[in-house]
Each structure stands twice: as C-alpha cells, then as structure tokens.
Amino acid sequence: MLTTNPFQSEDDDHFREECAVFGIYGSSDAAKHGALCLHAMQHRGQEGTGLVTYDENGDQFHAHRDHGHVGEVFGDPNVMAQLTGNSAIGHNRYSTTGDTLKRNVQPLFADFEFGGLAIAHNGNLTNAGLLREELVRNGAIFQSTTDTEVIVHLMANNRGSVVDRLAATLSRIEGAYSLVCLTRKKLIGVRDPMGVRPLVLGRIGDAYIFASETVALDIVGADKVRDVEPGEVIVIDEKGLRSFFPFPTLKPRFCVFEYIYFSRPDSIVEGRSVYEARRRIGEELAREAPLEADVVVPVPDSGVPSAVGYAAESGISFEIGIVRSHYMGRTFIEPSDEIRHLGVKLKHNANRPVLEGKRVVLVDDSIVRGTTSKKIVEMVRSAGATEVHMRITSPPTTHSCFYGVDTPERDQLMAAKYTIEEMRRHIGCDSLVFISMDGLYRAMGFEGRDNDNPHYCDACFSGDYPIRIADRETPPIARQLSLLKDAS
Numbered sequence: 001m002l003t004t005n006p007f008q009s010e011d012d013d014h015f016r017e018e019c020a021v022f023g024i025y026g027s028s029d030a031a032k033h034g035a036l037c038l039h040a041m042q043h044r045g046q047e048g049t050g051l052v053t054y055d056e057n058g059d060q061f062h063a064h065r066d067h068g069h070v071g072e073v074f075g076d077p078n079v080m081a082q083l084t085g086n087s088a089i090g091h092n093r094y095s096t097t098g099d100t101l102k103r104n105v106q107p108l109f110a111d112f113e114f115g116g117l118a119i120a121h122n123g124n125l126t127n128a129g130l131l132r133e134e135l136v137r138n139g140a141i142f143q144s145t146t147d148t149e150v151i152v153h154l155m156a157n158n159r160g161s162v163v164d165r166l167a168a169t170l171s172r173i174e175g176a177y178s179l180v181c182l183t184r185k186k187l188i189g190v191r192d193p194m195g196v197r198p199l200v201l202g203r204i205g206d207a208y209i210f211a212s213e214t215v216a217l218d219i220v221g222a223d224k225v226r227d228v229e230p231g232e233v234i235v236i237d238e239k240g241l242r243s244f245f246p247f248p249t250l251k252p253r254f255c256v257f258e259y260i261y262f263s264r265p266d267s268i269v270e271g272r273s274v275y276e277a278r279r280r281i282g283e284e285l286a287r288e289a290p291l292e293a294d295v296v297v298p299v300p301d302s303g304v305p306s307a308v309g310y311a312a313e314s315g316i317s318f319e320i321g322i323v324r325s326h327y328m329g330r331t332f333i334e335p336s337d338e339i340r341h342l343g344v345k346l347k348h349n350a351n352r353p354v355l356e357g358k359r360v361v362l363v364d365d366s367i368v369r370g371t372t373s374k375k376i377v378e379m380v381r382s383a384g385a386t387e388v389h390m391r392i393t394s395p396p397t398t399h400s401c402f403y404g405v406d407t408p409e410r411d412q413l414m415a416a417k418y419t420i421e422e423m424r425r426h427i428g429c430d431s432l433v434f435i436s437m438d439g440l441y442r443a444m445g446f447e448g449r450d451n452d453n454p455h456y457c458d459a460c461f462s463g464d465y466p467i468r469i470a471d472r473e474t475p476p477i478a479r480q481l482s483l484l485k486d487a488s
C-alpha cells in the first residue's frame with residue numbers, strides 16, 4: 001500500500017491526505033457542482049481527479065479523469081460541456097494503494113448486466129490483496145492496481161440488483177472506506193462499519209450531495225443534512241432516499257488525525273468544528289507543557305488554529321513568524337538533492353522582524369521523518385531567535401496507517417526509532433513536547449483515553465489497530481499488481 005509519489009517533496013514531511021469523494025443526484029449542474037466540490041477538497045488529494053456523470057437524455061455516462069489539480073483537469077470549458085447529466089460522482093486521488101498510473105485515477109467505471117456502474121473510494125481495504133489474488137485465480141482481469149477495482153469485480157461476481165450485489169460485496173471487504181457509486185438510476189453512499197473515514201450528506205434544492213467534508217457543501221451553497229453513519233448504506237433514486245445497515249453494529253472509531261491535520265479547519269467533521277478541535281488541542285498543550293517565551297509561532301497552515309489556542313492559554317503573544325508560499329507547484333519538486341535542499345525555503349520563509357532576539361514556541365501538528373522540523377528550526381534560528389521550543393499537537397507518530405493514508409514504513413518514522421530527547425537533539429530545538437494521548441482526548445471533550453474502549457482510531461500513535469490488516473497477516477503471494485507502466 002505504500003508508494004513513492006513523484007509529486008511529493010521529501011521536505012513535505014507529513015502523513016499525506018487520503019482522498020476525497022463526491023456524489024450528486026438530481027442537479028442540472030451536476031458536473032459543475034462536482035468540479036467545485038472537488039476543488040474545495042483539493043487538500044485531500046492532489047495527484048489526480050475525475051468525474052463521471054450520467055445523462056438520461058441519450059442514456060449515456062460521460063467521464064473525464066486525469067493527473068493534476070482540479071483546476072487543471074476541469075479548467076477547459078470544452079471538457080465541462082461534455083460532462084452532461086443530472087447526476088455525477090467524483091474523486092480526488094492521493095495514491096494510498098496502487099501506483100501513480102493514469103488508469104488508477106478514479107472514479108472507475110464498469111459495464112454490468114444492469115448497466116453501467118461508476119465507483120469512487122476514499123480509504124483502504126485491508127484484505128484487498130487477498131481478495132484480488134482469489135479473483136485473479138478465478139479468471140478476473142484487472143485494469144488498474146487500485147483496491148477499488150476489487151469491489152467492482154466482487155460486485156460482478158454476485159447476482160441480483162446493484163444494491164444486492166453491493167451488500168454481498170460489503171460482507172467480504174475489510175478496511176476503512178467511504179464509497180460513492182453511480183448507476184443509471186441510483187446514487188449510493190457507503191461508510192465502513194467503524195466510520196474511520198468521513199462522509200457527509202447534503203442537500204441543495206431538490207438535489208442530494210455526498211462529500212468527504214462539509215467545505216464541499218459550503219462552496220456550492222448546499223446545506224449539511226447529516227453525517228452518513230458508520231456502517232450505513234444510503235441509496236438515492238427517483239423514489240427519494242433510503243438507508244440500511246448491512247453490517248453487525250461495531251463501536252465507531254473515527255480517525256482522530258482528521259481533526260489534527262487532514263480535514264480543512266473550516267469543516268465540521270462528525271458534528272465538531274475542526275478549527276475548534278485544533279484550538280482546544282493547542283490550549284491543552286499549553287497546560288501540559290508551559291514555558292516562558294516571547295512569541296507563539298505556528299508552522300503554517302495546519303499549526304495555526306492550535307497556535308491560537310496555545311497563545312490564548314499561555315498568555316504569550318501569537319505572531320506569524322513563518323510565512324508559507326501557496327504558489328509552490330509541482331514544477332519545483334524535482335528529485336535532485338540541490339532542489340530538495342531548497343524545498344523548505346520555497347515553501348516556508350522566516351519573518352525575521354517577528355523572530356529576531358525572541359524566545360520562540362513553534363507549534364506544529366506532527367513529526368513524521370523529522371526532515372521539515374529540522375529545517376524549520378534552523379531557519380528560525382538563522383532569523384535571530386534566541387531559543388526555539390517545539391510543541392506538537394499530536395502524540396508521537398510511532399506506527400504506519402493502513403486505513404487510507406499514505407505513510408512511510410515504521411522504520412522511517414522518527415518517533416518509532418528514537419526517544420523524544422534524541423529527536424530533540426536531531427531536530428536541534430531547545431525543547432520538544434508532544435501532546436499526551438490523554439491530553440488529546442481531553443481536548444476532544446473526554447476525561448482521557450479509555451484504553452478498553454477508545455473513542456477514535458489513534459493507531460498511528462498507539463499501535464492499537466481497530467480493524468485487522470489481513471493482507472499483512474497473510475501476505476498475498478503475487479506482490480506485483482501490474483506488469484504495465486503508463487508512459488504518460
């Protein structure tokens with residue numbers, strides 16, 4: 001599941017956002033709404049994007065999928081003009097399974113006995129390798145290397161209506177996923193039994209919308225109806241909306257990293273403002289790790305709300321001591337060592353008048369390999385800071401994610417290899433404190449982490465994986481998913 005992405009700078013030292021999904025039913029502007037919603041969720045995946053629409057006039061599906069950002073892929077009016085129809089699904093991709101082939105860009109599409117089916121997926125199936133092997137043994141021919149295509153083949157192997165086939169397929173797959181499916185007559189949204197990945201239902205006029213985050217609803221003026229519940233399947237067609245729960249009930253374990261880093265701060269996730277959650281984490285961190293300093297400086301952008309909270313709780317003044325360039329495109333991300341060295345300066349620059357002669361508290365969301373943190377500390381010191389103290393708004397990242405987030409292997413995670421003091425020395429700061437696990441849960445409104453029954457998935461900090469990772473327990477024999485490489 002772990003891939004090297006050519007668009008990712010080594011200096012961009014974060015867990016990578018997973019993907020975004022979108023679906024709409026009953027709108028005369030389905031494709032335009034889709035492009036706007038995907039644009040609002042660009043932060044969840046920048047490698048590729050796609051839309052599939054269905055047009056009743058002519059009984060035809062239309063698709064456009066490509067590598068690149070939403071603005072690039074859907075910026076051509078001629079492309080948009082061809083995406084006719086009143087229903088659509090869409091996807092922003094950051095590869096967590098499958099490599100960066102163009103044929104992996106979703107939504108995927110397949111012709112079934114009942115007509116066409118388009119499908120898009122945010123998450124990761126933890127038994128996809130085993131299922132794929134079984135399917136190939138039984139004669140299936142795969143066109144992509146994504147785990148989403150496993151769902152398509154399982155549906156093809158079942159009989160009955162699309163909903164029957166989907167329900168039978170869901171009983172075989174394991175993992176964390178939010179799915180949207182489009183047929184000629186139906187739009188379907190699904191969330192995995194533990195609700196690890198987000199999915200919301202919205203309404204605009206008579207049309208229904210599914211999206212990974214509420215910011216997608218905001219951009220088109222849609223209202224949020226509610227979160228799709230963990231384990232829920234929602235089917236929307238001309239008769240309206242109906243919902244069912246095909247899985248045994250499990251205790252939800254939503255991804256806590258959505259609050260710390262992945263989701264946009266202006267999103268409402270699982271009924272909670274992401275901005276507010278981050279601010280409260282910053283306040284809690286100030287209580288757990290107070291110190292004397294002159295300025296609190298966020299590492300932009302995700303560190304900003306937490307730094308606001310840290311500054312408010314500590315009484316130390318909040319300053320923008322690091323400015324981030326929002327215009328650094330892929331063009332700059334070349335794999336040469338020289339450019340890699342320049343990378344962090346292209347992305348972040350020190351605001352010298354704020355930092356010179358100051359004791360600085362730097363607030364960041366996480367440390368993965370430690371490469372960015374080290375360079376940022378060096379940059380802040382060269383701008384004249386007399387002390388640099390790092391405060392991190394997640395517990396140490398000691399484990400990889402297998403639930404749809406692109407992460408390095410464990411042996412590349414700094415916190416899995418070193419003590420906090422060793423990390424501090426390597427990064428070169430005067431002090432380094434991570435929020436405690438209990439502190440994180442307190443910030444989220446609990447007394448602490450209930451170790452017998454944790455409220456969230458926090459496996460990348462705790463190693464407590466709520467969903468078994470079948471592909472790791474019994475690795476599939478055929479590790480190479482495809483012999484073909486796209487030249488494009």
Ligand code: SF4
Pocket residue numbers: 015196255256257258400401402403404405457458459460461
């Ligand atoms: Fe989220 Fe971490 Fe769990 Fe992955 S392992 S779903 S990133 S909390």
